[in-house]
Amino acid sequence: MTAGEDTLSARFRGSLGAFELDVDLTFPANGVTALFGPSGCGKTSLLRCFAGLNRLETGDFAIRGEIWQDGNTFLPAHRRAIGYVFQQANLFPHLSVHDNLVFGMKRLARAERDAARTRFDELVSLLGIAHLLDRAPRKLSGGERQRVAIGRALLTSPKLLLMDEPLSALDFEAKREILPYLETLRKTLSVPVLYVTHAPNEVARLADHVAVMENGCVLASGPLTETLARLDLPIRREEGAGVAIDAQVVEVDHQWHLARVTFPGGSLWVRDPNKPVGTSVRVMVLARDVSLALAPSENVSIVNHLPATVLEIAKGDHPAVVAVKVDVGGTPLIARLTARSAAALELQPGKPVSAQIKSVAIVE
Numbered sequence: 621m622t623a624g625e626d627t628l629s630a631r632f633r634g635s636l637g638a639f640e641l642d643v644d645l646t647f648p649a650n651g652v653t654a655l656f657g658p659s660g661c662g663k664t665s666l667l668r669c670f671a672g673l674n675r676l677e678t679g680d681f682a683i684r685g686e687i688w689q690d691g692n693t694f695l696p697a698h699r700r701a702i703g704y705v706f707q708q709a710n711l712f713p714h715l716s717v718h719d720n721l722v723f724g725m726k727r728l729a730r731a732e733r734d735a736a737r738t739r740f741d742e743l744v745s746l747l748g749i750a751h752l753l754d755r756a757p758r759k760l761s762g763g764e765r766q767r768v769a770i771g772r773a774l775l776t777s778p779k780l781l782l783m784d785e786p787l788s789a790l791d792f793e794a795k796r797e798i799l800p801y802l803e804t805l806r807k808t809l810s811v812p813v814l815y816v817t818h819a820p821n822e823v824a825r826l827a828d829h830v831a832v833m834e835n836g837c838v839l840a841s842g843p844l845t846e847t848l849a850r851l852d853l854p855i856r857r858e859e860g861a862g863v864a865i866d867a868q869v870v871e872v873d874h875q876w877h878l879a880r881v882t883f884p885g886g887s888l889w890v891r892d893p894n895k896p897v898g899t900s901v902r903v904m905v906l907a908r909d910v911s912l913a914l915a916p917s918e919n920v921s922i923v924n925h926l927p928a929t930v931l932e933i934a935k936g937d938h939p940a941v942v943a944v945k946v947d948v949g950g951t952p953l954i955a956r957l958t959a960r961s962a963a964a965l966e967l968q969p970g971k972p973v974s975a976q977i978k979s980v981a982i983v984e
């Protein structure tokens with residue numbers, strides 16, 4: 621991807637103590653880019669470079685015609701139009717939710733402040749916090765607090781929103797509660813978001829684009845489905861490795877509580893998500909739920925069989941396992957098989973197979 625109007629490009633290189641960050645990242649100017657990678661690979665350090673909180677020897681970043689950093693310029697943090705959401709909401713305890721929300725608006729220029737005021741009601745309703753405006757932060761649940769923190773960040777009219785593991789401090793229920801709001805924001809916002817997470821389900825649910833980091837470098841950056849299906853990246857070793865696919869509900873089988881969803885390469889039966897025909901959904905097909913056969917078998921319980929072609933085979937995380945990438949009408953899937961099965965089926969690139977999918981989850 622080359623940088624243009626639709627993309628942003630950043631370069632940060634230098635040391636933080638003993639740690640070397642050497643990042644070259646191009647990402648969409650709209651939508652959510654997930655920054656994914658093992659603990660200590662430099663995700664937070666990279667966000668801090670964007671925010672102007674880390675100053676490395678080399679840095680280049682411009683957004684909407686404004687240079688934040690290059691060989692000559694270094695805009696300090698307070699002059700960068702950034703929204704930053706952390707693991708902890710860090711709300712001001714002595715201010716009400718309303719006053720926390722408007723706090724960041726004070727330092728905006730008049731025109732921007734007026735625009736933010738106009739957006740206030742819409743944003744508060746999108747985040748489901750309208751009924752909480754008079755409350756004190758200590759009387760909010762963890763998920764509510766984090767929604768307020770996100771609202772506060774967005775009301776500063778940021779040109780870039782940085783989210784550093786915003787759900788990691790929440791328990792399972794609070795995560796479930798907040799995810800639909802984040803999803804709505806993803807569909808509504810026009811501000812680019814860099815979203816750090818360790819959780820593959822958050823990547824699948826929220827990201828449009830994924831950047832994978834390791835040892836201070838960006839190993840890959842690309843559209844969600846394509847990047848999750850790459851066998852050369854460490855993400856395929858994750859327990860939750862798999863591919864997220866954008867699909868549409870086309871049919872509902874009320875008798876068996878199933879729905880058929882189509883994607884560019886074919887269609888799949890999934891548990892009925894109770895969404896009307898025509899709804900867009902994202903489905904996750906985990907590598908461990910895909911097996912391969914040379915021909916579609918009739919006498920098995922698996923409902924979803926898709927004609928596919930082997931693209932690539934790579935070693936798995938254990939010598940007994942291989943990861944096989946197949947093409948299903950233009951959409952990639954990954955299968956995790958034993959090396960013995962792959963050898964017995966004589967799998968090799970170009971070979972036609974039947975992908976049998978044991979389970980498909982609607983990402984929600």
Ligand SMILES: Nc1ncnc2c1ncn2[C@@H]1O[C@H](COP(=O)(O)OP(=O)(O)OP(=O)(O)O)[C@@H](O)[C@H]1O
Nearest residue numbers: 636637638639657658659660661662663664665666
């Ligand atoms: N200012 C600094 N001085 C020295 N070392 C630093 C500094 N900032 C970060 N580091 C080191 O850089 C490395 C990367 O840290 P960073 O927090 O960016 O990783 P991360 O990918 O966000 O990790 P996690 O997922 O665990 O939050 C770590 O080894 C950290 O100790």
